Amino acid sequence: MRIGYRRVSTEDQNLERQELADCEKVFEEKVSGAKRDRPALVQMMEWAREGDEVVVHSLDRLGRDLRDLQGIVQELNDKGVCVEFLQERLRFSPGADDPLSRLQLQMMGAFAEFERNIIRKRQAEGIARAKAKGVYKGRRATIDAAEVQRLRAEGLGASAIASQLGIGRASVYRVLNGSYQASEAR
Structure with a gap:
């Protein structure tokens, strides 16, 4: 069975850009990829069976942390599930050990993690500047x-x-x- 996984980080983002053709089942979610405990990811991991193929638009859609990304691919491969990343044209099959593909996974995963860290740093810097100017007040108090x-x-x-x-x-x-x-x- 060909299984798709699509993810965007926020509710206002659109999943349509991540085209996954010929998938019999697609798991979708709108949640940050920084954590591994995402509901649709967990469901997809449980759903996938030996002989299935998981298709993902790009590496960073599956995970933003290199260890998580490698762990997810390895866990699926251990179950006998193939993982394919369309944008990077990478395919990881159970039992197949392609050193070049593994290197690309590690490099691309490291870049995705780096990008996530840069975004967080810029966000923190922007908030600090806004606070210094007195512009940023944060969210409204919720506790009386x-x-x-x-x-x-x-x-x-x-x-x-x-x-x-x-x-x-x-x-x-x-x-x-x-x-x-x-x-x-x-």
């Missing part, structure tokens, strides 16, 4: 510290407060021990 304190004064425990306010227990504890700052949620 006064309400947490009031509910605690009424005798409610951290779990009850968290449940009532729709926040995590750790957030309640940060407010109660004085380590919460409204700026961290802004």
Whole structure:
């Protein structure tokens, strides 16, 4: 069976650019490739069986971390599944050990990881500049510290407060021990 996997990083991005012809089943998601625990990826890995072929538009769609990328390809190959990257014209078959293909996977994967790190660095630099100018305020505070304190004064425990306010227990504890700052949620 020919199985496709398509991924973009955000909800507003379009998957259509990643054409995967002749796939009987396609797994799609709109989530960052920085982490391996992506729902559609996990489903695809579980779905694939010996003799299947997984088709991905490009290396960086499968993973942005070199170790994860290599691990995913190896795990699929160990199951008897072939992995093909269309843009790079790379194919990894179970039992076939092509040193040149492995080198290309490592190099291209390293570039994808490098690109991800550069993006994160630029984003952090932009936020720092905006904060210095007073332009960047972050997201709006989601925790009403006064309400947490009031509910605690009424005798409610951290779990009850968290449940009532729709926040995590750790957030309640940060407010109660004085380590919460409204700026961290802004």
